[in-house]
Amino acid sequence: MKNNTLITIGQNLRRIRKELNLRQSEITGGEITRNLISLIENNKTPLSETNAKIISQNMNLIMKERGLDIYIETEDILNPKRYDAKKKADLYIQQLQNYLNEKNYNIETEKLQEIELFLNNWNLNDKKVKIYELLGDIFYYSSESNKEFIYLTKALECSFMFSDIKSNYKLISKLVSNCINTGKYQEAITLGNLGLLSNNDMIDEHKGIFHYNNALAYKNLNQFDKSLEELVLAKKLINNTNNKTLKKIMTLEALCYSNKKNYNKALSIYKELLEISDNETNSDELCLIYTNIIDMFIKNNDIPKVIEHLNILNKYIPNVNENSSYLAKIYFEMSNAYYFLEDYDLTMKYLENSLVISKKNNQKNLFSKVLLKIFELSTKTNNTVKINLYIEKIKENLIDIDIDDKTKLLLNLVLYYLDNGYNSLVKELIQEILNK
Template identity: 45%
Template sequence: MIVLEEHFEITVGQNLKRIRKDLNLRQHQIAGDDITRNLISLIENDKATLYDTAANIMARNINKIMSERNLNIFIKPEDLLNPERYDARKKADTYIERLKNDLANKKFDIELDELNEIEAFLNEWDLTDKKVKIYELLGNIFYESNNLSKEYYYYFKALEASYDLPNMKKRYKIALKLVSNCIVTGKCEEAISLCKYMLISQDDLSTKSKGIFYYNIALALKKLKNFDKCLRTLNKAKLFFDKSDHKNLKSIFMLEGVCFYRLGDYNNALQSYSKIIEISDKKNNLDEICVTYINIILIYMKRNDKESVIKYLDKVMDKLPYVNEDSFYLTEIYFEISNVLLYLKRYDACEEYLNIALVLANKNSKQGSYRKYLGNLMELYIEANYTDKLSSLLKTIEDEISNIKLNEESLLVLKLLHYFIKQNRIEVAADFMESLIHNEKGV
């Protein structure tokens, strides 16, 4: 037998009461100084009408208390006047919980239908505080799934919506996520502008947060190859970090060292890297120490100081077995070791470490790095004259090579090389290719 459930519509007074109860507020708190607690009681018991003027006063009082409690909850007068809007807020909470659970359970493959459903809901109901939270959570999911374009889109939407939320606490945290995406995707000018805007517009920035924004400006400047300005900005960033804040100081010294290296100031670069070693935890920061030693090795390779290269390579090799296999840096460490071994012409060892880097890149879905490492493996086989291994590698990646998309300039180069080879002008083709390779590497 089917039982029909009755649907009871909630009144405006009942809606006001449930909002107050949900937010753990007393009648006198939402009444404030402009209306009486008795009026609140009459409205909640459906003995008086809630008009726009009173709804505005109550909403203002509620939001003031939420702000004092450091809660990013924003109630509009319409939420008090229209029970359906508050029902929609409850539905928004179910979306928020679902997205939080997806993040906690590492379920990042959000379905398009689900995404469209959420977008349609947010477009139908202008629930500012819920919109900010949902967009930020979607940004987090796409960050975890390495979908950079959608990550950018939702962090941008979250930040944009946050400006409709007066006195929002810690808005800068969303901005930092967007800045990081911009730097990774090459939108460096946008990242710098956003950092500068947050520095002058956000009153709730802590001293440490200001330092982080300056660091991100410096990072963007480094990406733009403006190394002198990057170093000046890093000097500003240092002022905002306590001497005991080793984590952020190590990031600053690392970027500082890279800039000095790119400027050819190897002595100052070595000093920056030495500071990292000094303040690093020798037991728990082994991956960072290895990265620092590798950067030191690069300097000695530039100086063609093989003795020092070998000395620091040995330091890396001593620590490598104890680096956490989940380290963010591990793949790149193996790759850089292979480059050092190639410099030392230890070809077999170079191949071993390069293959490990390839396996790790593939495992961690770092396709850009994977293709880069394949290119280095080809270079190794060419330099070492491993003809059979090169042929075998080319067969293995034949499909990938055939799917390479060429631009007009690359196509023109290939046509010229093809012409020289058909004309049996092998030396001309070889010189032409060598010139192109040197230009690409900046030699």
Template identity: 35%
Template structure:
């Protein structure tokens, strides 16, 4: 458990210095001499706050020069075990970043071990990264409930760091899981939490927040709000970013269709189909099948027939069975009114 104990700052300085492979003379500077370092480490002189600050600056400078992935702070020289705890946390981070290393481990048990360790130490930076990595692993396994739990833990620690880029990034992952779990109101709550950071960050970082918020509104049946969010996204996304542009415009067309504004929906689909002509087959089929659905609703036999003539050859290009085949069959039968 993290606490200040009877081990002196001098002894902790010696332990940390040796762990990093620094010599006494290498961490001197300003009014700090090698003799003073020796006296401090042998507990002949106390390590006061001003001296500790200079020593830490010197050690961090040296660590940077040697490309050591470590940052020393006052707690390393004040709390016994704190430096080692950071090292252990970084080992967990390295393992989680290369999650093939844990394929033969009982993942739930391993993650519980990490949780128990982290509960004993105030390490918001390391916790932010570790909990995000665990959330990513569960997300790839489509265990979105577990993924959400760890993303929220990561978010709570990231907030403490005032790192706006990471706050927005983690919030986007929280929202993604909320939407997957049909927790749409909760997704909107998280979007509102980070709204204040929008002006503190690059506007493009907020794209995923706005898009996820639009999705949440769509699933809640709040189509006007969804369209408003998508309109704001068009300030950041242009047609050259084809995949994102198609996602935005397709979602907008779906909202117009749900509002029974079929003309507006078809205009969007017609526009983006031209741009999707050089895109992947799935994009083209998605647009065409969505248009087919609208023309079936409108009972426009001619347009349905024309679209079927366009879609069927594309379906023949697919290398495996597709949901589009089922939808075409469904809509093709519906038009027999």
């Protein structure tokens, strides 16, 4: 490439056209002549902004027909330096893709600052979409949910500059998952509805996944009827009995009925799930089904059925791959079952198994939940050895906790009570909050 202080607009048009593998006749759009293109590229006539717009529109139309995610703006043609900046952005995109390919999710602060500074200096919205999405993916895999949300949001905002970009719904889907994983359920529903409206060409399966995620958010908000309404819509769009998404839909459906205390309906769905599960179904998936069935019997206070299905579950556990992302959750649910049966030794055993695996898999939310259960069980059984053993882990886990104004208010109130010797008021306040 020639030095950008020497390259002319005509030469810039030629290099863009050739890099996109286009002929002069292809970018005229029938509105200007091929001869005019030739004159412009040879610096024999200037390129007007109107003609540059026609050329860029035709280039984009061809790129879209070829299924390529390339977008040429009018200014890219008229400003060679801007096009150089786009090529530099492509290098950043490749570098970030390499991070993901190599499963290296620890991007250096200096590199991140360098990319941010570059993007701030150039209004390259099409490149920002890709770069911000890749950064969001990197922070997803490094379990930095807040940063993932920030960069995916930036990517989505930039994507709205291009009404013909079809990947908007993919960004929205990632944001929905982030919101559900971080407890922002109402925001997840708002984004899910936006996703359903964002692309008329979206295939049914993707629409079904949006409805499923809406249902999951509603379920976590304890709005079980609304969740079931979304699941009806999801089922209509996903009707392949071997589809994992359909099994997730049915599982969530059963959970909703169980929470509504309609145990017969829930059990019939679980039985149907077990029937459509074949030899190809992973053991961890089967175990998750059985843990949900057990949870239902716990809610119904049916001790014999809990014991019966725990025995079945224990037959499948040895077949679960130790690297399964579900294993920590399965162990956690088993601990709940043994706690219900008042077998506290086995409860602690499965909690500790879950803690080790959730730590290994960087499942931060589950790790915190398991740690809380271990502490509660240890205090309930007056197991000071376990309390002292895990107290440092609890402190370490609190370092990353998000502190909002209400939490600050609570902590300051607790400090005030302690400083003034109001220990009973501290206990009363904390117990009241825990009861909520």
